[in-house]
Amino acid sequence: MNSEHPTLFEPDRCLPEIDLSPVEIPPRSRLICLKPLGGETREPESLWSYAHRLSEAHALCFFDFILYFISGYKMLLFGHDKKMVETGSWKHLVMAMSGSPFGARIADLLGQLTGRTDLRNLTLAPASKIEGLTIRPRAGQAWCPHCLAEDTEPYERLHWAVADVTHCHKHGVPLAQTCSQCGKGQKMFSARSSVLRCVHCGHPKNHPGKPPEPSDLPEDVFGRWASGEVAGWLHATGCGELAKANIGIRSLNFDLCASMPEINGVTCLSERIGAGRTTARDWMKNNRGIPLKMALRWSWLCGVGLPRLFTVVLSLRDFRYRPLPSALINREQITRKAPVPADSAALYLAVLKLSAANPFMAPRLNALTASSGVHFKHPAFKEPHYLKLIHRLRERERIFFRKERIWREVSEVHAAAIKVVEGGHRLGRNRVGREMERPGCFCGQLARAYLAWFKKRFRNGDESVLRPKEIPLDVRAYWSFEKAAKTTKGG
Amino acid sequence: MKDVTLQVERSPFADWACGHPFYDVVFNWIIQRIFGLSEPSVLLVVGPTGVGKTTLIAHLIQELARRMTAAMHADPSRLHKVYAEAVYIPTRGFDWEGLFTELLEDANEILIDRKVPAAWPPEKPNLKGLASAVNKMLLHHAPPACIIDEGGSFLESDSDESLKRTLEYLKSIGNRSRTHVVIFGDYRLAKMVQFSGQLNRRCHVTHFANYPEGYEAQFKLVVGSFDARLRALKIEADLTGAADLLFKETCGCVGLMKRWLENTWLEGQQLNRAIDRSALVATPIPVGAVLKWRAEIASGHEAIRSFFEGPSSHRK
Numbered sequence: 071m072n073s074e075h076p077t078l079f080e081p082d083r084c085l086p087e088i089d090l091s092p093v094e095i096p097p098r099s100r101l102i103c104l105k106p107l108g109g110e111t112r113e114p115e116s117l118w119s120y121a122h123r124l125s126e127a128h129a130l131c132f133f134d135f136i137l138y139f140i141s142g143y144k145m146l147l148f149g150h151d152k153k154m155v156e157t158g159s160w161k162h163l164v165m166a167m168s169g170s171p172f173g174a175r176i177a178d179l180l181g182q183l184t185g186r187t188d189l190r191n192l193t194l195a196p197a198s199k200i201e202g203l204t205i206r207p208r209a210g211q212a213w214c215p216h217c218l219a220e221d222t223e224p225y226e227r228l229h230w231a232v233a234d235v236t237h238c239h240k241h242g243v244p245l246a247q248t249c250s251q252c253g254k255g256q257k258m259f260s261a262r263s264s265v266l267r268c269v270h271c272g273h274p275k276n277h278p279g280k281p282p283e284p285s286d287l288p289e290d291v292f293g294r295w296a297s298g299e300v301a302g303w304l305h306a307t308g309c310g311e312l313a314k315a316n317i318g319i320r321s322l323n324f325d326l327c328a329s330m331p332e333i334n335g336v337t338c339l340s341e342r343i344g345a346g347r348t349t350a351r352d353w354m355k356n357n358r359g360i361p362l363k364m365a366l367r368w369s370w371l372c373g374v375g376l377p378r379l380f381t382v383v384l385s386l387r388d389f390r391y392r393p394l395p396s397a398l399i400n401r402e403q404i405t406r407k408a409p410v411p412a413d414s415a416a417l418y419l420a421v422l423k424l425s426a427a428n429p430f431m432a433p434r435l436n437a438l439t440a441s442s443g444v445h446f447k448h449p450a451f452k453e454p455h456y457l458k459l460i461h462r463l464r465e466r467e468r469i470f471f472r473k474e475r476i477w478r479e480v481s482e483v484h485a486a487a488i489k490v491v492e493g494g495h496r497l498g499r500n501r502v503g504r505e506m507e508r509p510g511c512f513c514g515q516l517a518r519a520y521l522a523w524f525k526k527r528f529r530n531g532d533e534s535v536l537r538p539k540e541i542p543l544d545v546r547a548y549w550s551f552e553k554a555a556k557t558t559k560g561g
Numbered sequence: 562m563k564d565v566t567l568q569v570e571r572s573p574f575a576d577w578a579c580g581h582p583f584y585d586v587v588f589n590w591i592i593q594r595i596f597g598l599s600e601p602s603v604l605l606v607v608g609p610t611g612v613g614k615t616t617l618i619a620h621l622i623q624e625l626a627r628r629m630t631a632a633m634h635a636d637p638s639r640l641h642k643v644y645a646e647a648v649y650i651p652t653r654g655f656d657w658e659g660l661f662t663e664l665l666e667d668a669n670e671i672l673i674d675r676k677v678p679a680a681w682p683p684e685k686p687n688l689k690g691l692a693s694a695v696n697k698m699l700l701h702h703a704p705p706a707c708i709i710d711e712g713g714s715f716l717e718s719d720s721d722e723s724l725k726r727t728l729e730y731l732k733s734i735g736n737r738s739r740t741h742v743v744i745f746g747d748y749r750l751a752k753m754v755q756f757s758g759q760l761n762r763r764c765h766v767t768h769f770a771n772y773p774e775g776y777e778a779q780f781k782l783v784v785g786s787f788d789a790r791l792r793a794l795k796i797e798a799d800l801t802g803a804a805d806l807l808f809k810e811t812c813g814c815v816g817l818m819k820r821w822l823e824n825t826w827l828e829g830q831q832l833n834r835a836i837d838r839s840a841l842v843a844t845p846i847p848v849g850a851v852l853k854w855r856a857e858i859a860s861g862h863e864a865i866r867s868f869f870e871g872p873s874s875h876r877k
Contacts, residue, residue: 085579085580085581085782085783085785085786086579086580087577087578087579087580088578088579088580088616088620089623090576090577090578090616090619090620090623091623092623093623093626093627093630094630095626095630095633095641096630096633096634096637097637098633098637098638098640098669099637099638100669100671101638101671102638102701102702103636103637103638104701122680125680126680126697127697127701128670128671128672128676128694128697128698129676129677129678129690129693129694129697129698130671130672130675130676130677131675131677131680131683132680134672134675135672138672138675139671139672184637184638185637185638261683262681262683264680264681266681267680267681272681272682
């Protein structure tokens with residue numbers, strides 16, 4: 071018992087006045103100034119999770135908190151105070167809460183209401199400022215049950231809100247997106263939405279117990295690595311380390327494929343994680359940001375870390391081939407006939423060599439097999455980069471021979487017509503045909519049309535038609551080449 | 562047209578109080594416990610009607626604000642106090658809902674009518690939700706003290722058992738939210754004092770007493786301060802000559818004396834009369850009220866005495 075009875079007096083003391091003047095109290099925040107979680111573990115909390123904790127701290131359901139409190143600040147959020155179809159509108163807005171730019175607006179509003187200045191770091195807004203990069207927020211919820219089980223105060227990580235993050239880098243397991251009991255997906259905005267419970271059945275999302283051994287499937291290996299990269303990166307952007315990170319992506323403007331013959335050698339090995347088939351230039355041309363997933367693939371293949379890929383101007387020397395994990399390669403070798411990288415390179419070089427030797431024709435299969443030593447049934451013949459090149463050469467060949475045929479007919483008709491005119495004969499079709507080197511070829515519409523044009527100009531007294539025809543350089547070059555090699559197309 | 566608006570002057574004792582021996586001891590006792598105890602506790606301040614509890618609360622709130630200014634600058638959601646008055650509704654018993662609502666309103670909480678006890682399972686807003694909201698509010702806003710006035714209303718419970726549960730619940734609020742709960746009340750609270758010893762060590766009791774017989778000299782000092790205040794405001798007064806009358810009629814309660822003096826001042830204004838013994842005699846306190854106070858104080862003193870020194874049989 072701790073009690074006292076006041077009995078002491080000091081009778082001669084002068085009684086002082088009590089100071090009841092009002093004390094100036096600093097302005098108080100409207101909402102509780104909660105500290106965001108995950109700062110110490112380098113895994114920052116998402117704004118959605120923060121808003122959930124905030125509503126719980128105020129003993130409110132998240133649904134009510136958004137619908138009856140946050141919606142009261144429409145003017146600040148949207149710049150208007152018009153009536154909205156409340157639940158439907160907020161459903162989509164809450165889904166975009168961790169992304170940008172709506173996430174940034176909500177973060178600013180909550181910042182004003184709580185008195186915190188760091189809430190933008192709980193969204194993808196800082197990372198989205200990076201020019202040329204597109205980060206998509208996830209539409210639903212995703213979580214690692216083991217991370218939630220380990221948390222003292224469970225919270226959703228910001229990198230789980232990124233659509234391209236599929237795994238937990240800490241436990242190596244794929245992120246859960248459906249309830250383990252009822253198997254249903256989790257809505258982000260509902261009267262029952264919670265960080266730790268299933269929206270539908272209330273089953274806990276955290277699974278206590280030992281996580282399973284990480285699998286060596288290519289998806290899992292890449293997913294784990296990508297998740298770790300994104301988590302570290304978001305933490306860094308949150309801390310402002312990459313605040314000026316908007317210059318780097320321009321350095322990807324050169325064609326990455328130019329530095330990738332050796333990478334292309336393993337293209338089909340890395341097919342599941344994807345290879346750099348599309349270049350940065352293509353994306354920049356279309357004024358679109360590079361999807362995060364593609365940036366991660368490049369980061370993996372080129373061996374350049376994601377922050378470096380976006381923060382510094384890179385040169386070719388920065389790129390180095392990063393082999394895939396041995397488990398991944400071994401598995402691929404067992405499950406499918408993998409081409410030997412050297413064969414792929416040899417075939418590619420043979421194509422380049424033969425097309426340089428005869429720029430008018432695409433290399434033929436027998437010439438390629440003879441030149442590269444690669445059998446025509448080898449999988450290297452089905453590699454995308456080879457097929458792309460050979461298709462390009464074949465298309466070029468088709469266009470050129472069409473042009474060459476036209477010029478061949480026109481020049482022959484022209485020469486024969488001049489001979490007929492010089493002989494003083496009438497410019498008849500039969501006469502001109504007889505004067506041609508290969509009379510049988512005068513049967514096409516093109517020759518007839520040209521002869522008609524020639525006759526018309528000649529009758530009108532145009533002497534210029536009697537001058538020798540100017541043949542394009544590449545056609546003349548091909549005819550010279552043909553004469554020297556004694557080869558003709560199709561003959 | 563003639564202006565008929567009644568011109569009323571402000572009382573000379575408005576926003577003014579003087580410290581006096583009993584007051585200072587109790588005030589220091591509360592401040593020491595709020596900032597000195599490591600464990601959250603229930604502090605019961607018991608005293609008769611009109612002893613100066615309201616002034617003490619106002620002073621306490623100012624002092625808490627002064628001491629918490631630095632902490633409030635560091636954390637924008639920190640509060641220096643939460644305050645509410647306990648209310649008893651005759652047909653419904655003690656109004657817990659009213660108390661919780663008042664505490665939440667004082668803390669400027671949002672959506673008070675939508676408080677739920679937990680995020681899962683989903684429930685409709687209820688009293689449990691309000692209680693949970695108060696706990697969470699105290700935990701997050703971390704005021705050094707939750708001040709509840711008119712604590713005597715808690716005593717309007719049906720039985721001793723329900724009173725015991727009430728005190729247990731108040732203690733648990735403090736425990737869960739790590740906040741001191743300071744309850745001010747009249748001698749009805751003395752009954753709660755008797756339970757507090759049985760409950761546990763986290764209940765602390767103090768008696769904010771009136772000046773009893775034998776303390777006339779000390780009371781005269783207080784009367785002197787009031788006299789000085791009136792003279793400072795150039796109001797004609799002679800209270801020292803009426804100190805014995807004031808002591809006798811107010812049972813040594815400073816708050817009651819203040820009220821009586823204010824009443825006499827108002828009456829004297831119309832008659833242009835000085836505040837002295839004759840003016841006080843002319844505006845007497847009803848005898849019935851004085852007798853009631855005396856009886857209340859006597860029983861309250863006995864209850865407190867038995868709490869501190871044991872029952873009278875034990876003392877013999």
